[in-house]
Amino acid sequence: MTHGDDPVAGRWELLRSESGEEMPLFQVRYDWVRNPRNRREMRRLVLESLDWVNVVAITREGGIVMVQQHRFGVGRETVETPGGMVDAGETSRDAAARELLEETGYAGGAWSYLGAVEPNPAFHDHLCHHWLARDVELTREPEPGPGESIVVRVMTLGEVREEMKRGRLQHVLALSALGRVFPLWSFPG
Amino acid sequence: MTHGDDPVAGRWELLRSESGEEMPLFQVRYDWVRNPRNRREMRRLVLESLDWVNVVAITREGGIVMVQQHRFGVGRETVETPGGMVDAGETSRDAAARELLEETGYAGGAWSYLGAVEPNPAFHDHLCHHWLARDVELTREPEPGPGESIVVRVMTLGEVREEMKRGRLQHVLALSALGRVFPLWSFPG
DSSP, rough: OTTTOOOOOOOOOOEEEEEEOOSSSEEEEEEEEETTTTEEEEEEEEOOOOOOEEEEEEEETOOEEEEEEETTTEOOOOOOOOEEEEEEOOOOOOOHHHHHHHOOOEEEEEEEEEEEEBBBBTTBBBEEEEEEEEEEEEEOOOOOOOOOOOOEEEEEEHHHHHHHHHOOOHHHHHHHHHHTOOOOOEEEE | OTTTTOOOOOOOHHHEEEEEEOOOEEEEEEEEEETTOOOEEEEEEEEEOOOOEEEEEEEETTTTEEEEETTTEEEEEEEOEEEEEETTTOOOHHHHHHHHHHHOEEEOEEEEEEEEEBTTTTTTTOOEEEEEEEEEEEEEEEOOOOOOOOEEEEEEEEHHHHHHOOOOOOBBHHHHHHHHOOOOOOOOO
């Protein structure tokens, strides 16, 4: 399929890149670019990262396997889908299965890919992949990382919606994955 | 409503905070915290920011007002809902109306709040507010900022879905707003 008649917002010339701070989750990069509209040079921030992944995991009994934990950005506990970073050399499916097992102890089941999203194309260079795992089973105790303290909650869809209303389930990447499996909102009339 | 019997993942003690780099979009902060599960001290990254906002703007004729622009994180053009940052002292609605006008020239109409999401509670401290504006009208030429080069596209829902399939509309915050107004996905059977 060609799109030769597409509108084009203009090609930004990349003048140079420089590395910034190496942070816990990101390698900072600055790109110096030229705006095609006014020829001005601008410095743009890019937070380089590996891809992320999360998973909507559903037990044989229909429970949704969620994790509750303190999140340091917002400074309070949230309820989210299990997930994490795709390690180098790992597929997003392997990463999703690994994170699900480490964080919750659940494994197995039938897996299908729900697609990927950009966490923020303005300054992130990576994707977040969404997976669906049906009929997962509890296979062992969770083994959270040294920087995690997690409560596993197997929830009904009603309980998920209740946490959305309470404001503890507002993470857009968790909602993005859940929203591809369950109807989360009623559309405006 | 009380939630006294809630599971609790544990209270992380904040030991100290230190300011990091001031970046174009964020003020970096590092929080030193103690994991309640294993008592280990960890350094956690927080990217402090003002809130963000975006808007699903629909014309009287039913067109969806979208913006196409080069995004520096992913290094290519994307198609998104109009939006930006809520300035200090501004309401999220005022910010949404301002960004819509600056980026597209559209204004007016009937506005309703769609809710807010956390862009990422793990390291962001802020929210992104979603607005719906119906019956907006083209009132003037767009006035993009010096760092922007934007093509305005008034699209049908079918065209929006086509850009999703092509991978140019993958920004999770844009999809989050659109997904509260339109059915974007068919649920797995």
